[in-house]
Structures are given as structure tokens and as C-alpha cells.
Amino acid sequence: MLRAGDLCKRYPDGNAVLENVSFELAADETLAVVGPSGCGKTTLLYVLAGLTQCDCGTVTLDGAPIAESRRDVSIILQDYGLLPWKSVVENVALGLKVRGVARGERLVRAAEQLQELGIYGREGDYPANLSGGEQQRVAIARAFVTEPRLMLLDEPFSSLDALTREKLQGTMLEVWKRKRVPYVLVTHSLEEAVFLGRRILVLSGRPARPVACFDNPGFGSEGYRDTESYYAMLRELRRAVEAAW
Amino acid sequence: MLRAGDLCKRYPDGNAVLENVSFELAADETLAVVGPSGCGKTTLLYVLAGLTQCDCGTVTLDGAPIAESRRDVSIILQDYGLLPWKSVVENVALGLKVRGVARGERLVRAAEQLQELGIYGREGDYPANLSGGEQQRVAIARAFVTEPRLMLLDEPFSSLDALTREKLQGTMLEVWKRKRVPYVLVTHSLEEAVFLGRRILVLSGRPARPVACFDNPGFGSEGYRDTESYYAMLRELRRAVEAAW
Amino acid sequence: ANENVTIRFGVLPVLDTLPMQVAVQEGFFADAGLNVELVSFASALERDTAMQAGLLDGYFGDLIATCLLVRQGVPMRIALTSYRTTPGSPMFGIAVGSGKAEATLADLRGASIGYSRSTIMEYLLDRISEKYGLAPDYFRRIEVKKIPIRLQMLMDGQLDAAILPEPLMSLVEYKGGAVVLTAEDMDMPLTVLCLHERFFADEGRIYRRFADAYAKAVEHLAETPEKYRGLMARTCRIPPPLAPKYPIYRYPAPALPTAAELDDVQDWMIAHDMLKQRMPHARLLPGNVR
Amino acid sequence: MVKCAVRYAAVILVLGLLWKGAALMAGSGVLPHPEVACIAFVRALGTGGFWADFASSAYRAVTAMVLAWGVAFPLGLVMGSSRRVDGILAPFVFLTYPIPKIVLLPVFLLLFGLGDVSKIAMIALILGYQVLVTTRDGVRAIHPKYFDSVRSLGGSRRHILLEVLVPAALPHGFTALRLGTGVAVAVLFFVESFATMHGLGYRIMDAWGRMDYVNMFIGILGMSLLGAVLYEAANFLEKRMCRWMSAGRK
Amino acid sequence: MVKCAVRYAAVILVLGLLWKGAALMAGSGVLPHPEVACIAFVRALGTGGFWADFASSAYRAVTAMVLAWGVAFPLGLVMGSSRRVDGILAPFVFLTYPIPKIVLLPVFLLLFGLGDVSKIAMIALILGYQVLVTTRDGVRAIHPKYFDSVRSLGGSRRHILLEVLVPAALPHGFTALRLGTGVAVAVLFFVESFATMHGLGYRIMDAWGRMDYVNMFIGILGMSLLGAVLYEAANFLEKRMCRWMSAGRK
Ligand SMILES: Nc1ncnc2c1ncn2[C@@H]1O[C@H](COP(=O)(O)OP(=O)(O)OP(=O)(O)O)[C@@H](O)[C@H]1O
């Protein structure tokens, strides 16, 4: 269970970014976060991942401070966070290396993960030689391959074409169904939020404050995207968002 | 009029990226380009902008090779292309500086453009201190402010939240209606392609080959997004895309 | 009992050290049970530093440097005079470049002269000036520490004159310059060989062996000078064009500088702030020897 | 400010202790004891002679640094940014770079005379190579996307130079400057061995020659002071001119 | 390969012409004519004496470079990546950096004796500072996002070191190495002035002292050769070890 309590944060040179953000995420739940551009979503994920300190408030995973269980958390950074001096497959395998997986095994697993995401035969290339969408998929592979206890995803599909995006959203849901790894998904697409969030947190403009949190009971049901309740949820979310931003 | 004839390109270490891509874009037309991730869209824009050489084929703007009229072309790069050592306002004003606009004037115009895109009071900040969506809007401002004769846009709204994205799509259309600056828009969103493309070019997977080019006569009409013909177009495009990728 | 004694001996690549080289090459030291190892230094600074660091057991140098080292507490004594000014065999002097080759001493009033301060060079310049009745500011003194640079500046005409050691004075002459004054008839010891105090112990047994071997080398050198031309050219920095014809000097038989000579040098050093007071001769010279 | 001073004080203390240890070990007169040297140094700080030496050395070092930087930084920019120019000039640089420059002294004397000019030129030459190599390597590492960015705005070569090359190379230029402070001061030691009786290098050489080690260490401490001042000046300039370097998520 | 050779040949030709001009201008025997020096050099290449000198100098330079790099590169990594360590060590570095290292000769002789060890230590000390400053500055310029990237995967300090600091600092280390080739060779000139009769520096000094300029230039050309070889070796190593530097849109 991920618990964020009363998070506040301001950058040294500006006004507040996070203001009393609190939520809980049960072990088999998923949370989609939507908020206007620049409100503080990326900052929130950094705080959740323990990559940056917040000024007040606490983040705990199963009761322990997040800093202690960073190995159990995977994060997809908005700018992918690939290391330019490592080849694609080494980038993906890095998380496994950190966990002490033997070289041979980790390269195989990384290559498999890449193929699952539609990157074939590019293992030895450097990230700079990949297209934007390919880089993003490498970053996704990197987060998936370590089999974490919690995933934090910062607009993970933003650079993908419509079909690939839908396919990966489907993959994401399937993985969740199989492994029940909870995740926090920051997204700009309300459709994506409704499709992938068991609960949906709407943040205000900067500083980010929670303005609404929707329960999305239809999440995960077969063919959800074609149901009336999906559209109802989407409309409701859209109304909330239009009112808040 | 932009004319691309028989463009071919391969990167030194790989297979072909572009294969016989040809199209024309009249002076008051707009073209949306969709294609699967990694097919070669960004490469195409680089070739159109004259930033990279193609192996065969030619690009001309109003009859002259594109290299000669680079000042008349604005491009929004997929990774924004902001200079980290320049403040936000200087980044936006750079295009004006290149065109010899006096310092005072260009800073004022840059600041105005930023405000139009919803970036307030961040003029003096460095890009690294901005959120992803803010950086993207700075890049948009940079392309808009120079009043070019042709715009090349590489997924310009990918990092923006749903509402901002819609707003900027509206702005884009309005600007086009006022100034009739032709643009080539690479996008992953089929909705966006239908909303913003007078014609819609569908590319195959790598190497990119044109597989279909739709005429979108409803483009630009009042409230197009709510009409039946918009949805019909979208459905048609979706079918084509699903068949091709 | 001729037990083997190792002596690491610091030398400079100058003419004065030729007898040492001969003694080593001919095995005179080895015969005397001394394992003398010559350690060559390009300049006095490094040699003095090594001496002070206690890495050398013996040392070749001029009197000024010797006094300084002894004042610094380096436990060594003068063993013998290595070279003494000898008429006909100059070792230091004032040379002028080819531009001023015709100049007489009188013409050189106010001429620039390259020298090096607080060294034997300045000492000799002062003494030569005194001897010829020249005021201390007769020449415009310009300090150029490194001898090769001083020489080049002289040849390029950037210096009118320079105080130089042999064989560089000869080289200047060879290249069209001239030697104006030399220190050849000043009758003073210029350079000495020193040994660590411990070699003077036991009534100077080892010291005597050293001096005898050295004396043998000096004799040998005087008898068959040509035999050592190659050695001299290699170890004493003889410029190649001079090497075939350069005279091979006669070196003094082992002797010590006199007390008066040591005082003269020390007085000069005191006047130049290099010494506070005269050191007792016992600190400089071997005491209970012979 | 206070923290900085405390840190300096601590460092000086530690250095002093190390020195004391070395002096005790060395025993003989080669190394004066730190307290002796420091008292002498402080006393020297009150004399005009020391400051005259300090000033002439500082003048030579600073002029040479300005000169070297002014010539080599632009050259490094050009070499780093143009493979063609680099192909032509790079072999020049690394064939001539390893030549011990001190052997060129006679040529310098011939060209520039005995005065400060030849001394400054010698320091500048040695420094210049370092600035050149550092800047060139730095420029070569600039990501090509920044060139594309400016070219996409219609920028000419001049704009690429001013908007990308100069700002991106500036931090490397400052690295070179920091490196240069030490080199300049060390080279002073050699160029002040001719035709001058002023300067810290001269003071060290002269004192060394007469084995006046206390005076020698006054010179060395003076050099250290000069170097530290120049180094801090370079740091200060960099902080002012490369503020963007510290932007980013914290 | 051929292109490289042609370029070298052209550069050597131009340098030769410049030299010829200088020799004509200088007139006197200070500067031998290039053709004389070159013929002598080529002839020297056939003698064992030259190669003995070359080998001892190369041995000293290379050992010192390895030593300096081995110590200073890791230290630079640590200083560049930890503000705390940097705060403590930086004042040490720039207070001691400007001290002309040659004055430490007595200490070195005391510690390491008269042999090659003290010579190598002296070169390594001078080089080490340069590697240190370059590496440290390079590491400080690494974008923090790469640290976040590794930390986000659960990487410890060790992983940050191995996966980010080392690869990102490597190009700067190579810059330092390139700089070092020249410095090492130049310093040879000074350390070979004691207790040795081998080495190119010794050869230059000795020939200079006897105004045997042709021999002196054999030494200088030998140094140039040695420097160029070391420089190309550093280039080669960098190309092998930093292949990612050349990735990106072309
Ligand atoms: N510098 C390069 N060297 C080699 N291959 C490259 C290079 N740049 C891009 N590619 C490859 O060329 C193909 C096309 O790249 P491009 O960036 O044009 O794709 P794209 O259509 O823009 O993709 P996306 O939608 O993911 O941004 C990709 O497979 C990519 O990996």
C-alpha cells in the first residue's frame, strides 16, 4: 500500500508546486493522475519515488518510508531518462544489473522485453539513434523488466502513435491483471485515465491540490472502452476537469 | 508551395527510412502526417527543413531549394530544441534575433507570444526549470513568433494536457485562418490529424512510404469537431491506418 | 685491509671534472677499494638539492656553493681543489659577441653583461672588475641564470658581453666573438671536490685513498692527454666543432685551498648577504688528517 | 563567506601539519619549519618588496592568461566545430604541443626583446595550448541537436557560433582558465630566471641559489596566494557567466 | 589511413617551411636549418643511442601518465560528484596547485631517491593536478537527470559511480590525457636534468649546453614524435571507449 500524506513542496525560486496532496493506493489498485500542464505532476512522481525531497508530508510504501524501498519502485521519467552512453539493451538491463542479475540473463530478459514492446534488432544501438517513440518504449521496457512492487509512470505513451498507444494500454492492463502491481499513471489523455485508472485523481493548476478523486468501478472489465459506463465516466471526468482548470 | 519529390534516405547504419515520399502542399493548404512510431516522420521533417540531406529527391519551397529559404521555415522539434543556456524569453526571441529584430522589440514580442500560450512570469527562467508541457509551449512560441512562410510541426502538442491541447489546436487553426501559413503537422492523434489537416498523409511503417492521402474537405469549417463528417473522416482514417500499420 | 667503500659522487658536465672521469674510467678508484659512482647533474641547483637530501657522499662544486652547503649543515669537508686559475688555461672570463669583437675594455663601459647573481659568476665578475679597476657599475649587469640562454643571447647580440665558463668562451671566439678578460691569473681556487665527513674519520684513511687515486689520474692525464680526448668530449660538454683541437688542461695535484682564500670567498659572501659570519676553517677543511 | 574562510583556515592548518611532519622528517635545512616560514611570510606581507614581486608576477601571469585565452579560445571553437579546420590544424597542435617551450626562449628573446613582452609571450604560448585543447574537446562534445535548433531558425554560421558554440564552450574555457592559473604561475618560475630582478619566480630562484630557504618559501607561499586568487577569480567569473549550469530539478 | 598520412606529411611540410623562414631570419647558428636537422634526425633514427633515449623518456612519461590518471581520475570523480568532498579538497587543490612543483624536488629526492622513481613521481604529480581539475569540472557538468535515472532504478552510490560518473567523465579524462601528453613530455625536460644520462630531455639539455644545436633538435624532434605517438594513442583509446559520443542524427 502506497500512502502519500500531506505533501507540500516549493522550488527554491518559485511558489509552491504541491499543496497538501494526500492519497492512498491499495496493493491491487491503480491511480490515474490528471492535471493541467505545469501543475506539478512530475514533481509529485519524483516525490513519490523518493528522488526529490518534499518540504513536508511523508510517502510510505507498505508502512516503510519510500527511500528504503526504492528498488521495489519503477519509474518512467517524462524525458525517458535513458543513459546516452549505454546501448538500448544495456539501458533496459540496468535495473536488473542493479538487482544483481547475471549478465547473460539480464541481456536476454531485456531483449525479450524490448521485443514485446515492438523494438526489434535495435539492441546494440545507442538511444540517440532511436526515434522519440522508440526511446519511450525503451523506457517502458526498462520499467517493466524489473518486476517492481509499484510503478510510477509519467505520460508513458505520449510519443506513440494511436495504434501502438492503444496496444500498450492494453498490455499495461493485462500486466496489471496478471500481477496486480499497483501503479500511479500521470497522463494527459482523459480516455487513458478512465481506461487505466481504478481511481482518478484530478489536480488543480499550480500549485497542485487534489480537486476531485473519482472512483472508476468499471476499470478492468472486459471491453470497457465500448461500454456506456466508460463514456459516462469520461464525460464526468471531463466536466470536473473543465470546471477545475 | 512546398514540393517534395521522391525523397529517399537511409541512415548509415541501417535500412532505408524514407522511400519515395512525394507530395505537394499548396500555399494555403495544410498537411497532417501520421505514421507508426519509428517509421521516419521526424526524419521527413528534418529533410523538409533542410536540416539533413536526403539521399535522393528534392524539396523546394516556391520553386527554390529549401536550403535557400530556411529563414522562412519554422520547425518545432520533437525534443523541443531549446537551448539550455538561454532563458525562456531569449529562446523564443532567438528566431527574431536571427532576423535582425532589435533587442527591445524582440523581447516584447517573445514575451507576448509566451503569454498567448499560457506561460506567465517565467521569462527569465532556464528551460531546465520548466515542466515538459511548458517547454513544449516555449518551443511552439519560438516557431510562431517569427511569422514564417511554412511551419513544420513534430508532435507539437504531445506533452500538453487535454484542455490545453484542444485550446492550442484551436489557436493553430485560427492562426492558419488569419494568415494562411501552410504547415506540415506530424501527429500521433488521429483526431488531431482530422481536425488540423486539410489533407492527411498516411505513412507505412519503416521505411516510410505514403500508403494513403486523404482529402479532408470539412477541415476548418465552424464546429467541425461536432459534425458527422468529422467522425466519418476519423473512422475512414482509422480504418486506413489499421489496415496499413 | 682495503674494504670496499661506495661513494656516490655528484658532478656537473664541466671541464673541471675530467680527472674524476679519468680516475673512474681507468679504475684508479676501484684499485684503491673505492667504488666511486659519478652521478651527473645538469645544473648546480639539482646537485645541491641532492646533496642536502643526503643522497650523495661526495660532491664537485665551486667554493661559493660549497660554503653555502656547509653553512646549511651538510656534513662534508673540502677534500681537494679541483681547479685553480692557471695562466694560459682560463676557466672563466668575459666574452663579447661577434658584433663587438673588436671592442676594447674601454669601449665596453656601460655595455650589458649577462651573469648570474649570488654564484661564482658574480664573484668572479666582481674580482675581475676589482683587478682591472672597474667600478661595480662599469657594466650594465643583466641577470640570465641559464648558461645556454646567456650564450645564445650573447651570440644574437642581445647581450654585449657575458661571463662564461670554458669551453664556451672558446666557442664564442670560434663563432666570431672575442674574449675580453679572463680570470686565469687571479690565482684562486675555483672549484673543489668535497667528501662526507665520515670519510675523514680514522685519520682520513679513506680520504687518503681517494686523494691518491685522484692524484694518479691527474698525473696520467698530464702524461697522455690525447688518450682522454674522447672522454672529455663526451662528459665535459665540449661543443663538437671544438672537440678535436680543444687543449687538454693540466690539473693541479691534490691540495687544499688556503685559509686566506677561503676567507676571501667568505668575506665576499658576507658582503652579498649570503653568509652572516665567517665559518671556522675546521668546518670547511679536514682537520686531523695526516 | 564565513564558511569559506573557516574551510580555508582548516585546509591551511592541515597543510601546515603535513609540512611540519615533512620538515621534521627532512631534518636538514632544506625545508624550513612551517611556523618559521609563516611568520616570515606574514612579516614579508608588510614589506614593499614582496608586493612589488607579487605585482610584477601577477601582471605577467594575468596578461598572459588574457592573451592566451583571447587567442586560443576562439581557435578552439573553430577547431572543435569544423572537422575540416580540425583536420588541418590538429596535427600542427599535437606535433608542436610536446616541444618543451622553454627551448624556444631564444627565439622569443629575438622577437620580443628582454623585457616583459617575451616573458608574457612564453607564458601565453604554454597556456594557449592548454586552452586550445580543452576548448576544442569541449566543443566537439556539444550535442548536434543544438546546432539543428539554431539552424532550424534560419541561423547562419555566425549565429551558431554566438548562440551555441560560445555558451556551450564557456564552461570548458573556464576549466582551461582554472588549469591555466596553476600553469601560468609555475611557468613564471622559469621565465623570471632571466633579465629581471622582480617577481616571485625570481625570488624563489634567487633564494634557492643562495640556499636562503626561508626567503624561498616566502616566494612559494606568495605563488600559492597568487594562484589561489586567480583560481577564485576564475570561479567567480564562471559563476557569473554560466548561471544556466546550475538549473534543473533539485 | 592514407588520408591521415597525407595530412601529417602536409603539416610537417608547412612546419618545415616556417622553420626554414625562422632559420633564415635568425641567421646565426642558433637555429639549424630544417633540412640539416631532419637529415640528422633521420640518421639518428638508425642509431641505438636515440632509441635508448626515446625508450627511457617514453617509459618515464607513460608510467607517470598511468600513475597520474589512476590516482587523479577517481579523485576527480569523487570531488566532482560530492559537494561535501569537493568543499574539503578543493581548497587543498588550488592552494597547492600553483606551487611550482620543481621546488618540491628535495622532498621527492628524499622520498624516492635519485632514480627513475622520483622522476616519474614528479611528472605524475604535475600531470595529476591537471587530470584532477579537468575530471572534476567535467563531472560537475553532468546533467542531474542521469543520476535520477539510475537512482530511480534503485541504484546505489556505487551504481551511480559506475554507470554515470565514469562513462560521463571518461571523455574529460581523455581530454586530460591529451593535455597530459604535452605536459609529461615538457616536464621530462626538467626531470632528466639530474642523475641520468639517458632520455630525450637529457639529450636536449646536454646538446644545448654545448651549443650542439643539431643534436638538440634531434632531441626536440624526438620529443615531438613521442608526444604525437602518445596523443594519437589517447585519441585511439577514446574512439574505442567513447563510441556513444558520435551517436545522434547526422
Ligand atoms: N541517427 C540515426 N542513426 C540511425 N538510425 C536512426 C537515426 N535517427 C533515427 N533513426 C532510425 O530511423 C527511423 C526513423 O526515425 P524517426 O525519428 O524519423 O521516426 P519517427 O517516425 O519520427 O518516430 P516517432 O514517432 O517515434 O518519433 C527509426 O527506426 C530510428 O530508429
Ligand SMILES: Nc1ncnc2c1ncn2[C@@H]1O[C@H](COP(=O)(O)OP(=O)(O)OP(=O)(O)O)[C@@H](O)[C@H]1O
Ligand atoms: N527545477 C525547478 N526549479 C524551479 N521550478 C521548477 C523546477 N522544475 C519544475 N518547476 C516548475 O514547477 C512546476 C511543476 O513542474 P512539473 O514538472 O511537476 O509539472 P507537470 O505537472 O509535470 O507539468 P507537465 O504536464 O507540463 O509535464 C512548473 O511550473 C515548473 O515550471
Ligand SMILES: [Mg+2]
Ligand atoms: Mg511533467
Ligand SMILES: [Mg+2]
Ligand atoms: Mg519522431
